[in-house]
Amino acid sequence: MARLSTWIRFATWPLLALAALEICARVDDSVTYGASPWRNYNHNSLWVHDQLGQRGRPHGQYLKWKLNGGGFRSPEPDPALWHVGVTGASETFGVFESEGQEWPRHLERELNAPGGGVRIAVDNLAWPGLLVSTTRRHLPAMLAYTKPRVMVIYSSPTAYLFRDVAPEEQKTVHLPAADGVQLRIQARVETVIKRVMPERMQNWLRIRQVAKAEAAQKEVFDRVPERIITLYADDLRGIIDDLRAAGVEPVLVTHATLFGKHVEDDVREWLTLWRRGFPMLRENGFLDMENRANDAMRRVAAERGVALADVAARMPVGRQYFADFVHFTDRGAAEMARIVAERVACLRGGTAACLAQPAPGKGK
DSSP states (O other): OHHHHHHHHHHHHHHHHHHHHHHHHHHHHHHHHOOOSSSOOSGGGGEEEETTEEEEOTTOEETTEEOOTTSOSSOOOOTTSEEEEEEESHHHHOSSSOTTOSHHHHHHHHHTSTTOOSOEEEEEOOOTTOOHHHHHHHHHHHHHHHOOSEEEEEOOGGGHHHHTTOTTTTTTOOOOOOOSOOOTHHHHHHHHHHHHSOHHHHHHHHHHHHHHHHHTOSOOBSSOOHHHHHHHHHHHHHHHHHHHHTTOEEEEEOOOOSSTTSOOGGGTHHHHHHHTTOTTBOTTHHHHHHHHHHHHHHHHHHHHTOEEEOHHHHOOOSTTTBSSSSOBOHHHHHHHHHHHHHHHHHGGGOGGGGOSOOOOOSOO
């Protein structure tokens, strides 16, 4: 009997400790973010799915991410202001930046610097995974809610690896409701493990994950087929035509990465991390795709007479500007906004004033 009592104590104390930590996590979320301690609380709180696919949940909130009544990460639109819309994927929505430091918010501050004239509001109309083709489906709702004069398009070409095989990406997707109770401490524990685990071990795990994912692919590319670049360029032409038909002037923005034009040895492991989300493309193909997609965007901008912010050519590279392979730090978001602001600000003088491009800057 004594031995049984000892085993019961050994089994009970860890469970009590786990319960105490979970209660603390729920109280912390409730005090810090206003989250209900009784319901599951995760990233799905931000999204709804309907016949058009994923979109932001009106007034959705999770941690630092707070959405307005239209389901966008911006203040409510003020009809008295001159509005600039910004659309794109997670790089624009904001991931690693401090709250209020994502580049659309920096852009608003840049455009409203002293002496700028008309007061401007910048509406962040992006969400993670948003492609140009998907944006076109949501464009009527975006324009109706914010009524922008200008739309800045910062698209991620890498996602077109999925667009190639699934033309109806993100459309009519309904996520099943999560069953049971989700532990709030799980994400916290995973964060601690990543901080204390040696980088070499993390890279070993990433390589194993990529190898497993690659084995499940029907086709693996060393270099992205030209048809994917053509698809990307055609979607850019389509959204330009859609916007101009609605009386909105587009601004295209080339896509920047941590690496610039070359991969330095001290950041090479980030290619493996990037590939984990796109196992159908081998590491050496990523920068090639980025460069070709950016060249395609430059050609589209020239042929359509659209203002172009060539961020890929001018953005400084390195970990002080990028938190990972494509997402910005606070400093990187501020630099991104500064480059884009030059193109947007000149539109107040007419489109023709914006077509001459500044010389490339500090990108490698």
